[in-house]
Amino acid sequence: MKRRKALGNVIGVLLLGLLVTLVAELIDRQRQESLRHQQAAGQLQRLSAELEQTLGALMPLADPLAARLAADPQLPEEELRALTEPLLDRHRRLVNIAISRGLRIVHVNPLAGNEAVLGMDFGLRPEMMEGVRRAVARRGNSLAGPLPLLQSGRLGVIVRTPFFAGGADPRSGELLGLISTVIDLQGLLEDSGLYDPELPFALALRGREGLGERGEVFFGDPELFHEADLQREIVLPDGRWMIAAQLKRAQGYPPQRALWLRGGGALLTLGLLALVLFDGRPARGPQWSESMRKVPLRGFLSRRLLMLLLPIIAVQGWLSYQAALSAAEQFQKQLASEIGLRVHDKVAEFFEVPRRVLSFNAEQARLGLLDVAQPEALVGNFLLQLRQQSLLTFLSLGTAEGEYHAASRPPRGEDRALRMLQARQGDGRAMLLYRVDDANRRGSLISRGNAHFDARLRPWFRAARASGSMVWYPAYRYAIDDESGAYDAMGIGMAAPLYGRSGEFLGVLTADVALLQLSQLLADITRHTGGVAFLAEANGDLLATSSREPVYLLRGTRSIRIKASASDNPLVRTSGQAIAEQGSTEGRTFRELDGERYLVDWGSYALPDGPTLTIGVALPQRQFIAPTSGLLRNVTLVALAVLLLSLLGAVLLSNWIAQPLGTLSRWALRLGNGDWSGEKPVDSRVLEVGMLGDALAMMARRLERHTEELRQQVEARTAELERANRELLHLSSTDGLTGLANRRVFDATLAREWGRARRARQPLALLMLDIDFFKRYNDRYGHLAGDDCLRKVAATLQAGTRRAGDLAARYGGEEFAVIASDLDAAGALALAESIRAAVMAQAIAHADSPLGVVTVSMGVALLVPEDDNSPEILIKLADQALYQAKSQGRNRVEEALGNLAGQAQEVG
Ligand SMILES: Nc1nc2c(ncn2[C@@H]2O[C@H](COP(=O)(O)OP(=O)(O)OP(=O)(O)O)[C@@H](O)[C@H]2O)c(=O)[nH]1
Known part of the structure; x- marks a missing residue:
């Protein structure tokens, strides 16, 4: 029975452990999934911004050319080629550039493969007119498409840049023509990182002609828009695209996490098993399996409560710890992103300066103002x-x-x-x-x-x-x-x-x-972070660092550029090496330097119409660890506090429950030992304990009453028994008819008195008495009258033998005997004579007796007990004397003379 219960406990604990582990793993999986979702959302946001930026950078590409054409619409073919060629060279994603005069295309570069485009009139191609109209209406750049390209069949987007008749205000002039810059969409997506099979999500884009959600899906599976996990808007200069992403299936739960979790679960289960198996039992000993040792309720309850609370606290603590870690991670990323973003903004602001200033001056020059x-x-x-x-x-x-x-x-x-x-x-x-x-x-x-x-x-x-x-x-x-x-x-x-x-x-x-200025800006941003920010060209050559190390060396008049991975600043150098090792245009990694751990975060920044630069930021992890470790410390402290409070609570609660029960059980023990004194010791407000106390009190009162009744009954019965015993004793020693001592008492008394007289060397007298002619009496008066006569003779005998040493007894039939100690022969004879006389004096009528009344004959014997005599000899002598009295006429006393005299003499 006990073994089965223990087995049940073990199975229960195993199931509990399994359940806790599974739940913890499930929660962790969900957390990982939501983390993956968050990361994907962040990545999608970044990549979308990248696409906006890449597009934004490409949009004004043809602006200077448009300005030139506005000033000089009739440029010859060679000049047009000379102007479009560098653009195509610099921007690998440009498929071709076409220039129209009015709506008819007069120039296309490259021409090879695009011959069909030359001479084409937009007015005759309604599918193209939409974008053209938008551009003309805006009097500025407009994005058309995407459309399948005539040349390659790949999708392309087209920037339409209209140019108008010049003058002081070019915005008022008539349309002179359009520059159409065709860009390869897939290449565009590749540049912004959206066309990457490694992405954790599948993508689709819609919004042809900038129509947003109303536009056609032009990239990816249209179904994605129905079941998208993430959606974002891509803002174009004159419209919107929508991007939908669906997370790819997770590559599986990290085995290391599963190992940790399951290991933790197994440890917890083992701990609980140990608690259950050794709960209140000696660790070893022969009685281990035979009997369960009794444990105090307080300890038992404490252990059970702890068994219940500990897993809850452990799971709760673990979850809090994980939440804190996740919060710390988020904080770390947020901080790194914020600093990265500020650096990015500053860099953008910095490089915007020459562009803005130069655009203005070039425009001024074009207008003849310079x-x-x-x-x-x-x-x-x-x-x-x-x-x-x-x-x-x-x-x-x-x-x-x-x-x-x-x-x-x-x-x-x-x-x-x-x-x-x-x-x-x-x-x-x-x-x-x-x-x-x-x-x-x-x-x-x-x-x-x-x-x-x-x-x-x-x-x-x-x-x-x-x-x-x-x-x-x-x-x-x-x-x-x-x-x-x-x-x-x-x-x-x-x-x-x-x-x-x-x-x-x-x-x-x-x-x-001057790039020194940029270094200054970067230094301002990173001043209080303990980290560095730097800007490098795509090949790794440094442009600026917040630490303001030189970015070039002078060899004579030649300057030699320094790469980030070779900077004098160790942190810049380490970060540069990390970026070079990873080989990607953006990323995040950790690096150790002088015992400090740094988060290195980098991304690319494409100058509008210019080269792509790398912005790197390295921040010491203690920046994130400080608040994080505070958080973790708090979580640990709270878990410990909860643990201690639970311990205290478990002990207090157990005590609170066990204490009144302990008092009651001690009281019950006293009651069991018959100690009825004392009142009910506990007056608990807990119903069950109160009921138990009341029940015990009631039981105690009943037991007390019952015991008292029993005591009284026993007392009464004992008294009765004693009386009966006494009566029995009396009956067993008394002759029923006469009330004298019976023959058994006579024998015992004679033996005892014989011994006593022998020790005292004193004589012992025996008187034998027999009623004369009693047969006749019975015959004449009847047997009942005979009995009555016997009683009267006995009463006379009793009255005549009142000394302490005398015993009158019925010897048998109508024969009586008297044992008299401390009497000499004369005294014995005198006693016999007085009895005989007293009987006769009673004058009981006996018609058949010669004297007419009842008389008695008596024989007296007296001996001093010696070795050569005995009680039997004494009886025999008395019997002989009685016989003599009978034979010598009755109503007389005879003595066993010979012996008696000798005896008496000896005594006297
Ligand atoms: N009524 C009555 N009679 C008894 C009792 N015990 C003995 N007897 C009678 O006592 C008588 C004794 O008679 P015997 O021994 O022959 O002697 P006796 O008639 O007294 O003559 P002696 O002794 O020679 O004078 C018998 O008839 C018995 O029946 C008794 O308890 N009650």
């Missing part, structure tokens, strides 16, 4: 702009003759007053640096720099010349030989070629920012 022939006025204008743009380092013009006119803010040194730089042909293109006063007037000459500065050899000039349009040029070291080293820095910026009315080349405008 006159290259008036360099003084031009530089004055530049200085004004420089004052408004604190990030701008250079705004310059390089003329077709190699002259140089610039306004500048020196990136280094104490003296940051604006400078005016000029290298004129008249001066042999010697570089002169002047300080500029607040009114933008030329001040003192600071330095004579390069002896023969030729703007045409500078990278910005060459880039603009090569592209024929506004273009980013690669980062380069400034070539201003300033003695104070104020220009010992690198710059990056945009350059745009300027053309005259008749298309003649006038020079190159450039707006440039």
Whole structure:
């Protein structure tokens, strides 16, 4: 029975352990799943933003060309080719560029494979007119498609850039034509990371012609829109696309997590099993299986409560710990993302400066508001702009003759007053640096720099010349030989070629920012984080670091770029190496450095129309660990507190339950031992305990009453028994007829008195008495009268023997005997005589007796007990004497004379 119960407990615990483990695993799986969902949502958001950005960067691609065509609509085919060629070269996702005059396409690049497009009229292609109309109505870029491309059958989106008749306000002019830039959609998706089989979700896109959810599905499985896990909107310049994502099936639960969880569950189960198996039993001993040791209720309850509470607390603690970990993880990612985002914003803001400034100036030049022939006025204008743009380092013009006119803010040194730089042909293109006063007037000459500065050899000039349009040029070291080293820095910026009315080349405008400024911005962002942020080119060459280490080395006049993975700053170097190892354009990883763990987070940033850069951020993990460890510590403390409170609660509760029961059981024990004193010791408010106390009290009262009754009954019965015993004793020692001692008592008394007399060496007398002619009496008066006569003789005998040492007994029939101690012969004879006389004196009528009354004959014997005599001899002697009395006439006393005399003499 007990064994079966123990087996049941073991099975119960195993099932409980299994259940707890399964539930914990289920919760963890769900948590993992929701984490995966969150991560996917974040990834989709990032990639969608990337797509928006990539599209956004491609949209204004044809703007400079449009500006050029607006100014000069009749450019010959070769010039058109020269203008479109660099665009196609720089942007690998461009499939072709087509230019229409009015609505008829007059130029397409490349021509090979696109011959069908040439001469095509949009007016005759209604499916294309929609996008064209939108662009014309907006008087700006519009995104059309996606459409299957005539050439490849692949999907392409088309940016329609209309251009209008020029003048002061180009917005009012009539439509001159359109530039159609065809972009490969799949390539676009690849660039933004959306076309990647490794993505954790499947994708579909809808919203052809920017119609959003009303538009057709043009990419992926349309079904996805019905059962999407995630949806997002992609905002286009004149419409929307919708993106739907469905999470791919999980690759399975991480086996390590399962191992941990199941191991924990198994340990918990083992712990519980140990508690159950050794609950209240000695660990070993012969009685282990025979009997269950009794355990106090308090201990029993405490253990049971703990058995119940411990798994709950353990599971609760574990879940809280996991939640805290997850919160910490979220916090960590959020912080890293926030800093990444701020860096990203700053970088975007930084690179927007040269683009904005240059676009403005190029537009001014196109409108004839900047006159290259008036360099003084031009530089004055530049200085004004420089004052408004604190990030701008250079705004310059390089003329077709190699002259140089610039306004500048020196990136280094104490003296940051604006400078005016000029290298004129008249001066042999010697570089002169002047300080500029607040009114933008030329001040003192600071330095004579390069002896023969030729703007045409500078990278910005060459880039603009090569592209024929506004273009980013690669980062380069400034070539201003300033003695104070104020220009010992690198710059990056945009350059745009300027053309005259008749298309003649006038020079190159450039707006440039010193990368030192960017380093400063990055330093501001990461100042209190203990980490670094840096910007590098796609090949890893550093552009700026928040730690402001040099980003290039000088070898003579040559500058050698430093890669992030070779930076002097160990953290930048470690991060650069991590990024190089991973080889992806964005990612997140952890790296150890000097015993500190860092989160390295990087992403790519594509300059609009320019190169793609890498933004890296490395943050020490203690930044995240501090709040996290606080959280974890709190969770652990709370779990411990709950554990202690549970222990205390279990003990208190057990005590509270066990204490009154203990008192009651001790009381019941006292009651069992017959101690009725004392009142009910417990007055509990708990119904069951109260009832038990009342029941025990009632039982005690009943038992007390019952015991008292029993005691009284026993007392009465004992008294009765004693009386009966006494009566029995009396009856067994008394002759029923006469009330004298019977023969048994006579025999015992004689033996006892004989012994006593022998010890005292005193004589013992025996008197034998027999009624004379009693047969006759019976015969005459009847047997009843005979009995009555016997009683009367006995009463006389009793009355005559009142001494303490005398015993009168019925010897048998009508014969009586008297034992008399302490009497000599004379006394014995006298006693006999008095009895005889007393009987006769009673005068009981006896008609058949010679005297007419009842008489008695008596024989007396007396002996001092010796070795040669005995009680039997004494009886015999008395009997002989009686016989003599009978034979000598009756009614007389005879003595056993011979012996008696001798005896008496001896005694006397
Ligand atoms: N009524 C009555 N008679 C008894 C009792 N015991 C003995 N007897 C009678 O006593 C008589 C004794 O008679 P016997 O021994 O012959 O002697 P006796 O008639 O007394 O003559 P002696 O002794 O020679 O004088 C008998 O007849 C018995 O029946 C008794 O308890 N009650």
